[in-house]
Each structure stands twice: as structure tokens, then as C-alpha cells.
Amino acid sequence: MAYPFQLGLQDATSPIMEELLHFHDHALMIVFLISSLVLYIISLMLTTKLTHTSTMDAQEVETVWTILPAIILILIALPSLRILYMMDEINNPSLTVKTMGHQWYWSYEYTDYEDLNFDSYMIPTQELKPGELRLLEVDNRVVLPMEMTIRMLISSEDVLHSWAVPSLGLKTDAIPGRLNQTTLMAMRPGLYYGQCSEICGSNHSFMPIVLEMVPLSYFETWSALMV
Amino acid sequence: MLDVDSQKPPKGKWSTPPFDPRFPNQNQTRNCYQNFLDYHRCVKRMSRRGKSAQPCEYYFRVFHSLCPRSWVSRPRGRRRPAGGARVEGPVQLSRRPPPPRPPAPPQVQRWTEQIQEGTFAGKI
Numbered sequence: 001m002a003y004p005f006q007l008g009l010q011d012a013t014s015p016i017m018e019e020l021l022h023f024h025d026h027a028l029m030i031v032f033l034i035s036s037l038v039l040y041i042i043s044l045m046l047t048t049k050l051t052h053t054s055t056m057d058a059q060e061v062e063t064v065w066t067i068l069p070a071i072i073l074i075l076i077a078l079p080s081l082r083i084l085y086m087m088d089e090i091n092n093p094s095l096t097v098k099t100m101g102h103q104w105y106w107s108y109e110y111t112d113y114e115d116l117n118f119d120s121y122m123i124p125t126q127e128l129k130p131g132e133l134r135l136l137e138v139d140n141r142v143v144l145p146m147e148m149t150i151r152m153l154i155s156s157e158d159v160l161h162s163w164a165v166p167s168l169g170l171k172t173d174a175i176p177g178r179l180n181q182t183t184l185m186a187m188r189p190g191l192y193y194g195q196c197s198e199i200c201g202s203n204h205s206f207m208p209i210v211l212e213m214v215p216l217s218y219f220e221t222w223s224a225l226m227v
Numbered sequence: 228m229l230d231v232d233s234q235k236p237p238k239g240k241w242s243t244p245p246f247d248p249r250f251p252n253q254n255q256t257r258n259c260y261q262n263f264l265d266y267h268r269c270v271k272r273m274s275r276r277g278k279s280a281q282p283c284e285y286y287f288r289v290f291h292s293l294c295p296r297s298w299v300s301r302p303r304g305r306r307r308p309a310g311g312a313r314v315e316g317p318v319q320l321s322r323r324p325p326p327p328r329p330p331a332p333p334q335v336q337r338w339t340e341q342i343q344e345g346t347f348a349g350k351i
Contacts, residue, residue, distance in 0.1 A: 111296070
């Protein structure tokens with residue numbers, strides 16, 4: 001989850017998010033290098049008494065500052081495309097979970113075996129217990145087995161919503177009449193929070209998502225109790 | 228025709244629908260719909276020939292896993308944990324009744340009801 005004075009991304013829970021985190025660091029480093037170089041050159045330009053008013057051509061420097069940015073762009077594009085294709089890899093999921101966006105809550109359906117479905121409403125601030133997170137806690141969390149590939153199918157019953165869990169690098173639009181698929185894989189147990197990410201009305205900010213990643217045996221116990 | 232609501236997937240080696248190369252992308256709407264159609268077509272043709280509809284079970288399982296319940300049939304009421312009891316363990320079950328919901332808008336007819344009424348748009 002997010003924490004106060006956070007500057008970067010949340011800790012990665014899935015392999016894809018880990019890749020994205022490293023790519024973000026890589027791209028940001030390039031941005032900082034270029035910005036500091038430009039700032040330095042500007043400061044040099046503004047603090048010199050030298051002048052040169054007869055410039056006709058500058059073939060060498062023109063070549064350098066054309067080729068070098070092209071190389072830098074390639075250095076950004078290659079890892080980016082690598083991650084893009086990695087996200088589309090074919091994997092065989094072990095479980096399918098459907099989530100439907102409503103105004104203003106999420107509902108979840110686990111229908112591979114028995115019919116298990118429940119709604120997930122935000123806990124109002126007045127009803128929070130000590131230590132719980134404001135605007136993030138829900139009454140029924142989405143319990144899922146960790147270290148397993150899970151197919152998430154996301155849709156909506158009314159308006160556009162978006163199902164997002166930053167720690168897993170997931171954000172998928174919930175569109176009425178359309179079934180969007182994303183793949184979820186958490187490498188460690190824990191609680192992972194997200195919020196609706198598409199404006200959907202007055203309570204758009206008050207329909208969070210909480211994933212509870214647990215070992216498979218706990219998941220089986222939980223699902224047997226919930227059915 | 229077999230009643231969709233009464234056909235539960237039997238205990239077997241079913242895990243979850245496998246990757247279908249006909250639908251490799253993010254939009255799985257057609258995957259759900261195609262398997263729904265294939266199931267009903269399979270059942271119709273098998274029953275016409277007087278054969279068992281057991282081979283059609285695969286299509287049933289796929290669309291049952293993929294299709295949102297609200298697309299297929301009218302839900303039969305909200306599911307609650309058995310007895311509403313709190314259970315010790317790693318999981319916190321529902322601890323309060325959900326807030327009263329506003330009245331639902333008029334629902335689009337689901338596919339199963341459309342088939343029963345003869346208003347289903349697909350070709351079975």
C-alpha cells in the first residue's frame with residue numbers, strides 16, 4: 001500500500017511489477033542525466049563573457065546531438081518493449097476469478113468449482129478499527145492463493161470502472177458488455193490495496209480493492225467456508 | 228435441453244479454462260460467448276440424435292468459469308458465509324451486513340432467459 005511521503009512506486013509483489021520498477025529506475029536515471037546535463041550547459045551559457053557571432057555551421061556537434069539521443073531512445077525502447085511482450089506471454093492459469101464493477105463496490109465470482117460470489121464494500125471511516133487504513137479497507141477481501149497464476153476477468157454492471165492493484169502492476173478497465181482479462185501472480189503473501197481508477201460517479205474514491213494473498217491450503221479452507 | 232442452472236460441474240480434474248489460441252488477447256468477451264453458444268449447440272444436436280450430452284460438459288465448464296453470472300442467468304440471491312459465523316483463522320469474514328442498496332435498475336434479460344423466451348439473438 002502507499003505510505004506517507006512516498007516518492008517512488010510501491011514494493012513489487014509480482015515479477016512483472018519488479019520489471020516495471022527496474023525499468024522506471026532506468027528511465028528516470030536517463031531523465032535525470034539529461035536534465036542535469038542541460039541545466040549545466042545552460043548555467044555555462046549564462047555565466048561566460050565569451051562571444052562568438054560568426055557561426056556558419058557546426059556539423060560535428062549537430063551529428064553528435066542527433067546520434068546520441070537516438071541511441072538513448074533505443075536504450076529506453078528496448079527494455080520497454082521487452083516488458084510489454086513479457087506481459088503478453090501465454091501462461092496457463094490455475095484459477096479464474098471474475099470481478100464486476102458496480103456503483104460503488106466490486107463483486108467477485110469464483111465459479112471454477114462451486115458458485116462463490118460476494119460483494120466488497122469499503123468500510124466507512126467511522127467503522128474502522130484502530131490500525132485500519134482509511135478509505136482502503138473493505139468488508140470482504142479477495143482471498144487468493146499466492147505463487148499461482150490467476151486469470152482475472154474484469155467487467156462492469158453499469159458504468160466504466162477500473163480495477164487496479166499498484167503493487168502487482170495491475171490496472172484494467174471494467175467496461176460494461178466487455179470482459180477484459182489480466183493475469184495475476186503474487187510472489188509473497190500479504191494484503192495488497194488498490195482503488196477504482198476510472199471516474200464512475202460520486203463514490204468513485206470509495207470503492208477500494210483489497211487482495212489477500214495466502215497459501216493454497218488457507219485459500220481452500222476459506223473458499224470452502226464461503227460457499 | 229439440459230437446464231444450465233441444474234448442471235453443476237462434476238468433481239473431476241477440472242481446473243480452469245485453458246488458454247484458447249482463438250482468443251489470445253485481452254478481450255475475452257467472445258471466448259465466453261462462443262463457449263456458451265457451443266454448449267447449447269452441442270446439447271441441441273446431441274439430443275436431436277438421441278445421444279448423451281456428456282461431451283458438451285467441457286463447453287459448459289468453460290463458459291461457467293468465464294462468463295459473468297449476470298450475463299448468463301438471473302442470480303438466485305446473495306450468498307452469505309454459512310450461518311454468518313465468525314471463524315478464527317487467517318481470514319476475516321464479513322462482519323457487518325452490507326448497507327442497503329438503492330433499487331436496481333431494470334435488468335437486461337440474461338441469455339438463459341432469452342433462450343427460454345425465444346428472444347436470444349445468437350444462432351443455436
